[in-house]
Amino acid sequence: MAKITKKAFGELKNGRLITLYTLENSCGMKLSVMDYGARVQSLIVPDREGKCIDVALGYEDLKGYEADDKYFGAIVGRSAGRIAFGDLPIDDKTYVLECNEGRNHLHGGSLGGYDKKVWTAEEKAGALTLCYMSPAGEGGYPGDLKMTVTYALSEKNEVVVSYEAEANGDTICNPSHHTYFNLEGFRSGSVLDQKIRIFAEKYTPTDNELIPDGRILLVEGTPLDFREMKEIGARIDAPFSQMRWAGGYDHNFVLDRTPAEEEAKELGLGEDAACPVDYTKLHKLAHVYAEKTGVYMRAYTTQPGVQFYSGNHLDGVLSGKAGAAFAPRAGFTLEAQVFPDAVHHANFPQSILRPGKEWRAQTVFAFGLA
Template identity: 40%
Template sequence: MGTRFSRRTALATGAAGLATVGFGGVSAAATGKPPSVSKEYFGQADGEAVYRYTLESGRGMRVRILSYGGIIQTLEAPDRHGHTANVVLGFPTLADYVAKNSPQAGGGVYFGALIGRYANRIAKGTFTLDGKVYHVPVNNNGNSLHGGLVGFNQKVWDVTEIRGGLRLSLTSPDGDQGYPGTLHATVTYTLDQHNRLTIGYTATTDKPTVVNLTNHTYWNLAGEGSGDVYDQKLQIGAARYTPTDGTQIPTGQLAPVHGTPFDFRAPTAIGARIRDHDPQLLIGQGYDLNWVLDHPGSLLPAASAFDPAGGRALTVLTDQPGLQFYSGNFLDGTLVGTSGKVYRQSDGFALETQHFPDSPNHPSFPSTVLRPGQTYRTTTAFALGVL
């Protein structure tokens, strides 16, 4: 087992660890009120009480997280004028999440949710581990997506308040959705006075298994419900990406981004090339691909986004090898968000830190195998600032 499942990484606390890649953004200074956590009842799912927790940074950022699915329901942050807005997509009620955030309901948009056991796709819902073939539910173009029919996004997690945040715990039994081993997963959300939300993931198993956890938040830095994100600029620290077949399964190639619509090494408007006649854009009906990050294994800036109108800037730091950029292509005008406005195509974008899609079927990809006695451990941070 490589260091990807055993390395402990520390997030830099100086200004360099907060600056946005390519945009020169400035995060909030570590002054003001200390971070706080509060709790309220939010409803019931599968007969279990669901609570909503509010994390406040003391510097104008407020995050609401549900025990159902570990969902980031809202994230409020100020713009350059000090105006605060919710910059993530979500639903106003628990009933909406239960009915519309799951593949069984024909939705599967996964707003703000924790994804597991395996984020992204596994080809034909089949993989081989130690000579044994496993089958997991097929729920997306003949493949398994985001953990199957009942993934971690539909579970009520146990939540404990910790300093500056929350610790969420979930046990996935042996055979859950076809995956081997009893998996004990823990996710921490912490919000600091720099307006930085850090997500730490750990997991252990009692049998060899595969695991790939992420968070599926959709961002709109101009404000949720404000329209499309085409004018917002994106930068990804990746010289290569993983092309896919017609069902969005990687071919195994690590292709260069140079000269393609997938070159975000310099800040580029999301909509600048989204309508180019490229086969990969046609398959995903927009951007929906995995980028091979240049510096995996250490918690470093991997991507940044910026809204020129309001000045909000987002930096994504991660130790993961991949980043799935999804431009909200299948938001079809049938979902009503937290503001009461309808979400249409590309009204938000997702930056999912992860291992590569279908890694269990590609020995050349970084391994997602977790064995007894090992600990899956990874960290991602979202730092909000302004220009």
């Protein structure tokens, strides 16, 4: 069972006090999460030399997070990703969401987004559970929605992110986790030499505003083909419209739902009785490897898609941890979710949550060495 400690992390402009909780296992791995935005502030893992490195980009203090517009470490929602024109149709009603990225809605909006909310935190059996009640109308969304996110850390170095939600009216529910990873350490610079495999044969192409156009295409023959391990930077500047419009990778991949159970068994994952994970309900999302540190991350999820983002619009801020300047492509995200703008495409999986129904999802980031 992970040991949990906590400390004061600062005071918001409105006077709310924020707490930082740290989960630590016997292997020396540490996961620090705050109750502001349910954000991961640091994720410390051992490298091949036995040194502990922090693989999560973030800020040194609360002021950085309060001013943040990059979603460092946050839970984003109600709906992760983009929704065209802030237009939310549910059955015969249409709701108007806040447009916070040009004429489109992104990650729940700048006013109603989960990343800017103070969550209620509770320690439960070595895990950290955070709850937030989003009232009807927040960000333009209908229905009160209660969201619970639980972070757990196993003795097998699995970071387990579990979600539960329920609403009192028809709404959509599609949160995701937005940590920027750099498996060479947050101060190491570009992630372009790190290798990734995404378990997806298909993706959802977008227009020049990064809104899916409704098609589902094969990755074969495109720079989005990560069916085998490839360096993130190998084709990131390829003369391909999808890459030009996004400035790199910022695309939803349609996961193959490759079963995770056999791989998990081979690696001994899911065997921590104090942090149980049922890998029969998970499928493979991605493998990522950094040669310089030997750190290998395997991701699994119950969700149908993942937004792989290569940090194209990080801007070199100097207020990062230890004075780090996070330049473009200094980190990557793997945002497990229902496809962006699904409400406008009947052929996509949908994220509508009805009253009386409970919604659940889980994503696991398992760390090791290679």
